[in-house]
Amino acid sequence: MRDNKFCGRGQISLAAKCPLAAKCPWWPNGSGQISCTLNIVSLMGQLERTGRYEYLKYCKELNCHITFNRSLVKESAAIVHYDRTLKPNDLPPRKRQPHQHYVFFLMESAHYVSQIAFKLLQKDYYTLTMSFRRDSDIYSPFGYLKLRNPPLKTSQSTWLSIAVSKRKMIVWAVSYCGTASQRELFVAELQKYVKVDVYGHCGPLKCPKTTLVNMQYSKCEKMFKENYKFYIAFENSACKDFVTEKIFNRVESHMVPIVPKRSFYEPLLPKGSFIAADDFKSPKELADYIHYLNSNLTAYVEYYKWKDYYESIPFPGGFHMGMCQLCGRLRADADIGAIYPTESAKDIGKWYIERSDCIPSYGKSLVGG
Numbered sequence: 001m002r003d004n005k006f007c008g009r010g011q012i013s014l015a016a017k018c019p020l021a022a023k024c025p026w027w028p029n030g031s032g033q034i035s036c037t038l039n040i041v042s043l044m045g046q047l048e049r050t051g052r053y054e055y056l057k058y059c060k061e062l063n064c065h066i067t068f069n070r071s072l073v074k075e076s077a078a079i080v081h082y083d084r085t086l087k088p089n090d091l092p093p094r095k096r097q098p099h100q101h102y103v104f105f106l107m108e109s110a111h112y113v114s115q116i117a118f119k120l121l122q123k124d125y126y127t128l129t130m131s132f133r134r135d136s137d138i139y140s141p142f143g144y145l146k147l148r149n150p151p152l153k154t155s156q157s158t159w160l161s162i163a164v165s166k167r168k169m170i171v172w173a174v175s176y177c178g179t180a181s182q183r184e185l186f187v188a189e190l191q192k193y194v195k196v197d198v199y200g201h202c203g204p205l206k207c208p209k210t211t212l213v214n215m216q217y218s219k220c221e222k223m224f225k226e227n228y229k230f231y232i233a234f235e236n237s238a239c240k241d242f243v244t245e246k247i248f249n250r251v252e253s254h255m256v257p258i259v260p261k262r263s264f265y266e267p268l269l270p271k272g273s274f275i276a277a278d279d280f281k282s283p284k285e286l287a288d289y290i291h292y293l294n295s296n297l298t299a300y301v302e303y304y305k306w307k308d309y310y311e312s313i314p315f316p317g318g319f320h321m322g323m324c325q326l327c328g329r330l331r332a333d334a335d336i337g338a339i340y341p342t343e344s345a346k347d348i349g350k351w352y353i354e355r356s357d358c359i360p361s362y363g364k365s366l367v368g369g
Contacts, residue, residue, distance in 0.1 A: 039064075039072050040079075040326065041076040041079045042080045043091075055316070056320070056324060062324070062327045073092050077099065080105050080326075084114055088117050091121075096127075100339060101339055102126045104121075104126040104129050106131050109358060111180035112236070118349070122349035124341070127341045128341075130322055132242060134241050137329070137342050138329065139321070142244045143313055144317065144321065145248075145268075145310040152309075154308050159305070163297045166254075166255075169290065170194060170195065174201070176201070182363035182364045183260070186260070189283040189367045193287030221250070229300065231250065238261060240356075244315075247259075249312075251311075254304060257274045258286070259275070260363065262278055262279060272302060282367075283367060
């Protein structure tokens, strides 16, 4: 229970000195900071710009700077391309500068890549990959779990008092109704045997819109925390490593997540922290188990106890980690003189699509269809 495999990857260690493409030598100065600033030009949509200065707040000593200033493209150490907002007629030169990384960045599953830009730039364009996938060059999850040191010692009575205060069963907050995972088919079948309150575009109950950054502070999330014991945590795609803010932003809400597939979540979450739908023969069997836990709170609070050992770093904590790793990589690569594509970046189509480990219509298969 106390191993550290769920924590974010450590930052890349740096050499004591490292000239930047021979043009911009840097040395640690008296303050312990690196004197030469590395610019990272980000080609992201307006929404993704929010909080860009915070992305590097945990690695200020690396002295990187995220900018949207296109005039700095030629001298930047990296250009980050966010696939979902790329416009094919608005791209930097296909031939990059010798010292530059072109970074493929995407936080959507393989089912939701852009159409034109993705096909246009699949081969021999990018040099690094950055995404929620653990096999990316730069791992940038939606959130992650951090080992507590020392662990907490929450009493059984405290956990039980939290559980007793929750009077409702399952909540599902959902924005997209017709999805690649067909999660909606599974929930529809589950609703035949247990009450599921559906909030958002796909159900009768409504919540005001909020940003991902402020999600856990919204009125609806507060209400979920106070009232519900379980929540549906099915993503729009059933893909390995595609675990979004649904999990990490709700750890402190003390609701137990119901996820689609155990093998997709076990590498990222501790044992006893979730209920996997594929552990049951049918939605009815899962519903029976939910009813059992609802009436047996001693068994239910066993799903709380892992929280004594881990704390959640919610969205956008994983982005901070990813951007800091990218900055560390740029520093480490700065003395190479020429940058070459990594194995995953050589052919984005092959890596991101063919090796995505996604299961289309997985929700339907859980129903037996």
